[in-house]
């Protein structure tokens with residue numbers, strides 16, 4: 093309980109009190125659940141490091157679920173699996189211009205994230221460890237457009253600044269951020285990297301003109317893979333420091349679902365920067381989505397259907413190129429994710445205690461060391 097030793101403010105005390113209360117409530121079922129984890133001694137208590145890795149993952153999944161729920165309320169499929177909201181037909185139609193199955197994919201991605209944090213927290217509690225709990229920070233006002241549930245939110249989808257350099261990072265055969273930390277990968281949509289843009293209709297006023305609404309849908313189409321490529325790197329990066337084989341199994345079983353999301357959304361983002369939708373300029377703010385299949389964009393770096401990872405140097409340039417997830421450097425990965433999400437504007441409006449808690453969770457995860 094390093095957090096307590098450091099001296100907690102009221103918010104962090106609230107978190108630990110509630111987290112531990114949850115753990116206590118679950119303790120009656122701990123033995124039964126633990127007995128089910130019957131693989132080579134992995135039914136023992138978690139190490140402090142393993143618990144921290146899973147707790148940070150759970151917090152990240154809670155945050156993901158929060159914004160995916162917002163997307164689902166407005167542009168997905170509202171049903172028993174992912175309840176809330178009633179949809180915005182014009183926004184859903186703009187998303188369907190990118191892919192006819194867009195609403196289904198939003199729904200299924202949302203469902204996945206909900207199960208990720210629910211499982212991770214249940215697993216932590218089954219081992220007598222504290223879960224992640226961010227409920228006290230559900231205070232942000234989200235979209236007030238017709239179709240939103242109006243529930244208070246953890247995350248803000250309405251002031252995003254997106255780093256779309258993952259696009260060229262995964263198309264590069266020459267550079268890997270783990271080997272070339274100072275290499276600057278070009279942006280796919282430079283406009284999204286400077287300024288603040290909404291990925292959802294903030295109010296009904298955002299439903300027109302048509303180029304504005306399509307630009308909002310396109311922003312969502314780039315936000316989705318931008319987030320998921322982060323999860324794509326987070327899990328293999330953390331897995332390298334898991335001590336228990338069962339914790340390793342959890343991390344390498346959830347991580348690839350983020351990869352499945354990433355590649356799916358990469359393909360949808362490609363449709364925002366291809367004909368017939370591209371080029372497109374939002375007449376209200378000048379945000380432009382170029383056609384990346386036309387000059388001056390060279391095909392190797394920008395071609396929209398190159399959604400498989402290009403093989404690149406891995407571990408050492410003396411070894412052959414390999415098609416891989418990148419980056420996967422483990423040192424400081426959790427704090428890197430917090431900084432990445434913060435810089436994106438996803439937490440604009442949150443209080444200082446929220447950032448303190450996230451940084452504490454990240455620092456504890458980054459301190460985890462693999463036994464043996």
Ligand SMILES: [Fe+2]
Nearest residue numbers: 153156205208
């Ligand atoms: Fe997830």
